[in-house]
Amino acid sequence: MSSGKKIKLGQFFTKATLWLKPQVQKFIKNSKCKISYDPFAGGGDLLKASEEILAFNDTKGLDIDPSLEWEINDSLISIPHIDNAIIITNPPYIAKQSASRKKIDLSLYFNSSTYDDVYLIALDKMLLAQKYVVAIIPESFINSSFKQKNKIYSITILEENPFEDTENPVCVVCFDSIEKNYNEIKIYKNDVYINDLASIQKLRLEPNNNIDITFNTLKGWLGLRAIDSTDDKTFINFDFKENFNYDWQNNIKVSSRHLSLIDINVKKERRKEFIDRCNIIVNQIRQDSADILLTPFKGNTKKGIRRRRLDFRLARAIMEKAYCEMEGKNRYEQQRLL
Numbered sequence: 001m002s003s004g005k006k007i008k009l010g011q012f013f014t015k016a017t018l019w020l021k022p023q024v025q026k027f028i029k030n031s032k033c034k035i036s037y038d039p040f041a042g043g044g045d046l047l048k049a050s051e052e053i054l055a056f057n058d059t060k061g062l063d064i065d066p067s068l069e070w071e072i073n074d075s076l077i078s079i080p081h082i083d084n085a086i087i088i089t090n091p092p093y094i095a096k097q098s099a100s101r102k103k104i105d106l107s108l109y110f111n112s113s114t115y116d117d118v119y120l121i122a123l124d125k126m127l128l129a130q131k132y133v134v135a136i137i138p139e140s141f142i143n144s145s146f147k148q149k150n151k152i153y154s155i156t157i158l159e160e161n162p163f164e165d166t167e168n169p170v171c172v173v174c175f176d177s178i179e180k181n182y183n184e185i186k187i188y189k190n191d192v193y194i195n196d197l198a199s200i201q202k203l204r205l206e207p208n209n210n211i212d213i214t215f216n217t218l219k220g221w222l223g224l225r226a227i228d229s230t231d232d233k234t235f236i237n238f239d240f241k242e243n244f245n246y247d248w249q250n251n252i253k254v255s256s257r258h259l260s261l262i263d264i265n266v267k268k269e270r271r272k273e274f275i276d277r278c279n280i281i282v283n284q285i286r287q288d289s290a291d292i293l294l295t296p297f298k299g300n301t302k303k304g305i306r307r308r309r310l311d312f313r314l315a316r317a318i319m320e321k322a323y324c325e326m327e328g329k330n331r332y333e334q335q336r337l338l
């Protein structure tokens with residue numbers, strides 16, 4: 001496969017069947033559909049798995065690339081309906097920004113959509129065509145603004161990578177097209193049930209922007225390691241800048257995202273307490289959400305755990321919460337003294 005097509009058409013084929021977790025198999029079986037349908041058929045790996053593992057006798061593949069010898073269809077424009085079929089696919093993922101950076105013209109699709117990645121456009125077309133859809137898509141979907149999330153049956157986050165040639169963190173989303181509340185949507189990590197989508201989303205903190213916080217400034221006193229390292233020893237954390245073995249002076253830029261030097265007005269004698277509170281809050285969010293609220297980062301740790309990144313929006317919200325908790329405690333202590 002040419003590397004040009006790989007990027008332009010998102011041609012990353014799904015070699016392993018790691019995505020076929022027991023709950024996904026059960027969903028496919030319970031749909032009682034007779035045909036496995038892949039409108040982005042590529043190497044045909046998902047159709048092969050449908051025949052060999054899921055025992056489908058009938059399969060149907062479409063693709064835009066004539067060299068792949070499927071029936072040709074532009075499935076980002078429309079997908080023909082097939083009676084009794086379930087879509088099982090891995091659509092192309094190409095973000096609008098990355099397409100324009102690489103000078104790939106996808107305006108045909110993006111001009112008639114508000115979405116910023118073709119896989120979201122693909123999901124819309126699939127849900128127009130079929131009631132049951134199983135899609136392997138980026139894990140960032142969970143925090144996306146996709147408008148039909150209420151038609152999801154379950155989301156399974158995969159820690160292992162089902163692709164041979166990309167490390168993009170992915171999940172398997174099963175849609176049954178029945179409109180429901182988020183507390184009925186099940187979230188799994190690998191084959192373990194974690195929680196429902198509503199409970200996970202309730203854990204999300206949003207910043208109020210009511211405290212001055214500046215990221216990536218040499219005036220800062222507070223260091224933030226925003227990405228887990230691969231060694232299973234160093235995780236996302238806040239600490240005094242001196243406690244990082246890092247040359248802040250020469251490395252901090254406006255665009256820094258891995259390590260940041262932060263300025264926030266906290267009295268010197270209370271800074272240790274502030275840092276401890278920030279770390280307790282971030283670790284609590286990680287534990288309660290099984291890490292789902294943190295952005296997945298390419299590649300796993302040596303033990304095979306998905307690395308995570310703390311984006312600055314959530315980092316800001318955590319610092320605001322820690323700050324308010326400290327102020328609240330102050331007020332409480334003052335009241336006690338009166």
Ligand SMILES: C[S@@+](CC[C@H](N)C(=O)[O-])C[C@H]1O[C@@H](n2cnc3c(N)ncnc32)[C@H](O)[C@@H]1O
Pocket residue numbers: 009010011012013014015038039040041042043044045046062063064065073074075076077089090091092093
């Ligand atoms: C990620 S691959 C899917 C591979 C396949 N599902 C598998 O597991 O082997 C995406 C496929 O979608 C095809 N594709 C890209 N844009 C398309 C479009 N607009 N309509 C139909 N197929 C498209 C690509 O040619 C590629 O084969």
